[in-house]
Amino acid sequence: MVFKDGEILSIDNDSINIKWTNQTAVSCYSHLWLRDNCRCAKCLHPTSRQKLHSSADVPLNIKPKKVEIIEDDAVFTWNRPLRHGQENGTHVTRYPLDFLKQYQSKTSMDKLRFNDVRPQTWNASEYIMNWVSYDEYMKTDECLNTVVQGLYNRGLVFLKDVPLKEDSCTKVAERIGPVQETFYGRDFDVKNVAKSVNIAYTSLYLGFHMDLMYMDCPPGIQLLHSLKNTVTGGASIFVDSFRAVELLKEKYPEDYRILKEVPVTFHYVNNGHHMYFKRPTIVTDEIHSGPAWDSHVNYAPQFQGPMDDLSPKMARAFYGAFQKLADFIEDPSLRYEITLQPGQLVMFANRRVLHGRTSFDPTSGDRHLKGTYLSLDSLKDKFRVLNARFNYIE
Known part of the structure; x- marks a missing residue:
């Protein structure tokens, strides 16, 4: 499935593999990780931005029944509910593509947290005083x-x-x-x-x-x-x-x-x-x-x-x-x-x-x-x- 920022190469029992246009390596997203990080209001409190479920609630055999690209979102329809949730039937998650791109690689995740910024060491002559x-x-x-x-x-x-x-x-x-x-x-x-x-x-x-x-x-x-x-x-x-x-x-x-x-x-x-x-x-x-x-x-x-x-x-x-x-x-x-x-x-x-x-x-x-x-x-x-x-x- 091709979309403007890349291509979904495959979906297996454990993960979905996406080839983004800005990188050579393939990004692999675990179904468990994806379901755990659903962005909807039932899973993520809309104002506190804190999770409303535990990672322990995600079934180990969860996987998507269907994946679609709708505008700028990847839409997943899951095959089963959370273990201790109140939902019956399927759950639908919309991931902004920009969110998935932030986690496409260790390099992108470092940039997200600014862990890629390297401090500069100095000696006395190299330190520049700027009041x-x-x-x-x-x-x-x-x-x-x-x-x-x-x-x-x-x-x-x-x-x-x-x-x-x-x-x-x-x-x-x-x-x-x-x-x-x-x-x-x-x-x-x-x-x-x-x-x-x-x-x-x-x-x-x-x-x-x-x-x-x-x-x-x-x-x-x-x-x-x-x-x-x-x-x-x-x-x-x-x-x-x-x-x-x-x-x-x-x-x-x-x-x-x-x-x-x-x-x-x-x-x-x-x-x-x-x-x-x-x-x-x-x-x-x-x-x-x-x-x-x-x-x-x-x-x-x-x-x-x-x-x-x-x-x-x-x-x-x-x-x-x-x-x-x-x-x-x-x-x-x-x-x-x-x-x-x-x-x-x-x-x-x-x-x-x-x-x-x-x-x-x-x-x-x-x-x-x-x-x-x-x-x-x-x-x-x-x-x-x-x-x-x-x-x-x-």
Whole structure:
């Protein structure tokens, strides 16, 4: 059966095979999948767009009695009702051809979810500073789109002229999604504190790390807003861990493999809390051959706990691999440094961009940053919604 976008080649007991005009391979659609994804109002709630049946309700021997192409729809008449439905007799499903085309291949499905967009790694000389206006970010979706794509693409974005108010940081975050509250609260203050329960609240050098690796779901995005900064020192430092991992994989593939496989203990046992989680240093999306939504680096030496189950042999392998990655991370050519002035705000991907701070003299003035977090889900959500409206920015 030929239609304007392609041809139905065959229908068997399990599937229908369609040859679309824009691809060479044949697309195979399971009858079970098709019936499960019926678009009619009896199967998909018209306003919530949520399914009204379970996948378990689809009979294993279901197949179409008849298939027609009517205008821009593929119309299926099924040979039996759902297992636990109220229907008697046949059920008719109309699939827009555009819907079927979205699922014609893995490539088309990746485009549907924007999983085909590849982030760009960088070193210090390659990172281009483009200050984003707070007013434009808060008032226009075009500027919001620039920031969201910048967070996905390079993982590091800077805003200027942010009002010097305690709630400005959370307002910037909530433009993307709800803040991710932690045991630090909806937001937190970064300043020198006597008898600190966190090294970040001291004037000491704070080495490269990621926040809250001891949580089940660490924040995806961190924000830091400078409210005061009159001290000597205290520059913010950043490194793209994805670039460090690329260099490790290229030069030391066996060490790269070890850091993907050996789980590291992260913990926070202080101030009435006992947080604990184990995860490997490198989590990568090998299917797409590079960093994507499911790629992370888990690096926070300050919050590593004793490794629970390392044999002496594995300890030597892990520590050797970890040292090699650390050497790339500490390479000055990868390090981007900036001293945030009052009214400036940085947003960065917490499980990609490592951050830290140079030491400062607490007697030389005041330094006060306000911080908060966003979940990675919020960034994904906004990224996909805005990409449906605007073209992706390379």
